[in-house]
Amino acid sequence: MFKRLPGDEARNLVSTTPDTAVVFRPAVLKTPAIITFLVYGWRFLSALARTTWRYPVAVAVPVVLGGICYGYGWPAAASTVGFVVLSLLACACTDGDLFARLVGFRLLAWWRLMSIYRRHCHGVMDVSGLAKRVNGRIYMPRLLRVTCDGWADRITVRMLGGQAVKDWADRIDNLAHGFGATSCRVALVKGGRLLLTFPRSDPLAAPMPALPIPDEPSVGPVEIGKQEDGRPLRLKVHGTHVLIAGATGSGKGSFLWDTIRGLLPAMRASLAQIWALDPKLMELSFGRELFEGHYAADPADCADLRDEAVSVMQKRAARFAGLQRSHVPTIEDPFVLVLVDEVAFLTAYQPDRQLRQRISAALATLATQGRSVGVGVMAALQDPRKEVMNIRNLFPDKIALRLDESEQVDMILGDGARDRGALADHISPVPGLGAGVAYMRLETSPEPIRVRAAYVSDTDIRAMVAYYGQAA
Known part of the structure; x- marks a missing residue:
C-alpha cells in the first residue's frame, strides 16, 4: 500500500515502501582549507592580542x-x-x-x-x-x-x-x-x-566606640563612623541639610551625637553653634549644657527657637546680598546647625494646628534658604511618609537606618535606591547588631552607600559636657 505525502511540492512523490519517510538533505558547500586556516589564524591572533x-x-x-x-x-x-x-x-x-x-x-x-x-x-x-x-x-x-x-x-x-x-x-x-x-x-x-x-565580609558587623574629639576646630565634613569599604565616614553638615529616618532603636541618636561630638572644637572656638529641638525630652536633653541656651523641648519653645533661626538667616542674607554667595564661619557669623530630634512630632503629630503650621513654615524656610548663609538643618524622624514629612525633598543628603517597610527606602533615598542595593528594611533589629547601620545618599552621588555611625554612650556624653564646660 502506497503512502502519499502532503504538500504542493511533494504531491507527485510516492514512496514504494510503506510508512517510509522521504529525507530531504540540504546542499553542502565545502570550504577550501586555506580559508579555514585563515579564519582560525585570525581568531588566534585576535585572542592573543586581547x-x-x-x-x-x-x-x-x-x-x-x-x-x-x-x-x-x-x-x-x-x-x-x-x-x-x-x-x-x-x-x-x-x-x-x-x-x-x-x-x-x-x-x-x-x-x-x-x-x-x-x-x-x-x-x-x-x-x-x-x-x-x-x-x-x-x-x-x-x-x-x-x-x-x-x-x-x-x-x-x-x-x-x-x-x-x-x-x-x-x-x-x-x-x-x-x-x-x-x-x-x-x-x-x-x-x-x-x-x-x-x-565578601562585613566591616560594619561590630559596633564602633565613640571617635576621639577632633583637635582642630572645623565645621566639616565631620567624621562620625565608617563606610562599608573601611574608609572613614565623613558627613557634610555645613552648606547642606541632612534628613535621618529610622525605626525605634535603629540608632538615630548615634548620628546626632557623633555630629555634635565632631563640632565641639568649632563650638569652643565660637565658629559653630548647635540649636537643639528635643520634643521627646529624651535624646538631646542629656547634654543640654552643650547648646549654650539654644535648647527647647516644649513645642511652643521649639517654634520660638526655630523662628529665631529664621530671623538670623534673614539678617545674614540681607548683609551678604551682593557681597558673597557662600558662608565662611567666623566669630561674628558662626555656622548654625538646627538639630531636630523626632521632627514629625512638631510637623505632623502636633495637636495645635496653628503651632504646627508655624513650625512647618519655619522649617521649610530654613531648608530652602539657609544653606548659603550658614544655617543648616539636621532632622530625625521615624515615619518618612509624605503626609508626615512633606518637605523631605528639600534635604539634599539623606540617611536611612533600619526601616519597617521596603517602600520606605525609596521614600527617603529616592526612587530606585532599594533596587540598587539599599536594603534598609533588611538591617538587623537585634540590639547591638544593626543599631547605627544605615544607607546614605549624598547630594554629590546618587548611589547609596552603606555606613555605620559610632556609638556615643552616656558616659561619653557626660565627658563631652564636662570637657566642653571646662574648656569654655
Missing part, C-alpha cells in the same frame, strides 16, 4: 622567563624566579597593604573570576532570566573585569543589547545567591556597562 592587552603581567612573566631560559639557561631563570619570590615575601612582611594592592588582590580577583564567576556565570544568568534565547541561540552578558579589595568583589559586566539597569536591579537577590554572596549592588558605569558589587 589577552596581552587585558593581562599584560600574566603574559609578560612566561615570556620574560622563556627569554632568560633561552638566552642564559635554566639556572638563570630559576634564580630570577627565586629573587622575585623573595622580594614579594619581603614586601608582604614589611608593607602588607602595598603587597595586597600590587599582588594579593590581583591574584584573588583572578582566582575568584575563574573559580566562581566565570564558572557559574552561564547557569546564574540563564536561571535569573538575564540570558536571552533568540532563534535557538543563547546570548549571554559578558564579564569584562573583576577587581577585589579588602571587603568586596567588583565585576564590570556588559549588558545585552536592549537590556536596562532595572532588569538587573530587579534580580539582585538572584545574582547574590547565585554567586554565593550575601548581597549585590548594581551601579551604572556607562552606557551598556554595569558594576556589580558582591561583599
